[in-house]
Amino acid sequence: MIRPERTIEKLKRGDKVVIAALGDSLTQGWMVRRGYIHFLLEMLKARYPQSALTIVPKGIPGDSADNGLYRLRYDILEYNPDCVLIQYAINDAFMGYTSRQFRSTIQEIIEEIQADGDADIILVTSSYIGDNADAEVIGEFYRQLEELGSVFGLPVAMVHEYWKERIDEGADYRTLVQYDMVHPTEDGYRFMAEAIAALF
Numbered sequence: 001m002i003r004p005e006r007t008i009e010k011l012k013r014g015d016k017v018v019i020a021a022l023g024d025s026l027t028q029g030w031m032v033r034r035g036y037i038h039f040l041l042e043m044l045k046a047r048y049p050q051s052a053l054t055i056v057p058k059g060i061p062g063d064s065a066d067n068g069l070y071r072l073r074y075d076i077l078e079y080n081p082d083c084v085l086i087q088y089a090i091n092d093a094f095m096g097y098t099s100r101q102f103r104s105t106i107q108e109i110i111e112e113i114q115a116d117g118d119a120d121i122i123l124v125t126s127s128y129i130g131d132n133a134d135a136e137v138i139g140e141f142y143r144q145l146e147e148l149g150s151v152f153g154l155p156v157a158m159v160h161e162y163w164k165e166r167i168d169e170g171a172d173y174r175t176l177v178q179y180d181m182v183h184p185t186e187d188g189y190r191f192m193a194e195a196i197a198a199l200f
Contacts, residue, residue: 002155003199004120007083011200014050020058020076022068022109023087026126026192027059030183039193044200056081064092065105072109077116084113085157085196087124089141090182094134103144110152123149123156124196127184128163130173155199162195163188 010017021027021037029035037057044053058075060067065088076084086109092102106123113121123145129135142160149156167173176188184192 001199002149002153004083004122004155006118007120008200010082011044011048011051011053014048014052016052016054017083018054018056018079018081019083019085020056020079020081021085021087022072022076023059023085023124024063024091024126025059025061025183026090026189027057027085027087028061029057029059029189030061031178032184032186032189034186034189036184036189036192036196039190040196043193043197047197047200059087062091064088064095064097065102065109066097069105069109069112072112073116077113080117081119083120083122085122085124086110087126089145090126090129090138093138093141099140099144102141103148106145106148110148110154121152121154122196122199123154125157125159125161127177127182127188127192128160128167128173129177129182157196157199159192159195162198163191166191 007017037055041055056079068088110121113119125142125145146156176185178185
């Protein structure tokens with residue numbers, strides 16, 4: 001498994017660590033008191049109690065990867081992050097972008113982060129939305145993230161697969177999503193954080 005090794009070493013040493021999270025409403029924590037950022041911060045601080053960790057949430061509801069690229073420099077890179085989480089796919093899939101356009105934009109985000117410094121980068125898939133036609137469409141976007149992880153040697157948090165595994169083990173899907181059957185509940189966000197924290 002590919003891991004954010006530089007960030008892990010800093011966490012172990014107790015160095016100051018900044019993780020910046022770029023994404024859409026799932027990164028923002030839509031309609032919940034505690035989103036995945038809150039749970040992830042708790043999990044990492046429990047694992048590395050000596051660390052001086054800050055997570056900067058920069059999720060915007062309705063955001064797509066191209067807007068993430070547009071705001072990357074002033075919304076993420078200005079914090080000089082040690083690690084950047086990139087979470088997109090669902091909005092892009094239903095806003096008229098092709099999976100190839102999506103891949104190209106995510107690649108530009110990766111390359112701009114790498115040109116700016118040596119921050120670890122973690123690609124993050126979004127939630128599992130059931131077995132249906134929409135899931136097949138979104139699945140192609142998730143595959144682009146997985147392939148980019150392989151090309152660039154980056155860790156990929158396969159959140160949707162983690163959700164599916166938990167559901168197969170008995171978790172009730174209906175308790176993981178809100179009324180729109182897409183946005184996570186706090187239980188869903190906790191699973192999302194667990195999938196990301198596993199890389200650390």
